Amino acid sequence: MDTHTTPQAQVWPTLQAHDAPGLIDFLVDVVGFRRNTVMTSDEGVAHAQLDWPPGGGIMLGSFTPDREWSRPPGTFGGYVVAGEPGSGTGIEEIADRAERAGAVVAPLHETDYGSRELVLADPEGNLWSVGTYRGEPRDT
DSSP, X not given: OOTTTSOOSOOOOEEEETXXXXXXXXXXXXXXXXXXXXXXXXXEEEEEEEEOTXXXXXXXXXXXXXXXXXXXXXXXXXXXXXXXXXXXXXXXXXHHHHHHHTOEEEEEEEOTTSXXXXXXXXXXXXXXXXXXXXXXXXXX
């Protein structure tokens, strides 16, 4: 592994899909993830890495119920920190694309803790909360 180009250790959620190529397209076109790697096999998408431009990403593949690492499609829920306005990952940009895609579950709103958030559902039924809240500072 080339440690000069690989990201630092992070949390990478994983999920499976009945239509992995369709889910990849949705996450790239609507949410703003970037395709890094999509590896296919006879069973569909064996592994895909989608990067979140501000940092981190997700991994996904085609649903294979008999594998040791199998999750039913549509059971994932995650929070994505929106990027800077104008970056393609800004909260308004994501909200606009999600609205056009008919994916909005809860429209863009202000929270009582100072975030701007919306909830959307992907074509597999997974729920994605997207917001401007970046978490609290860490104690070192």
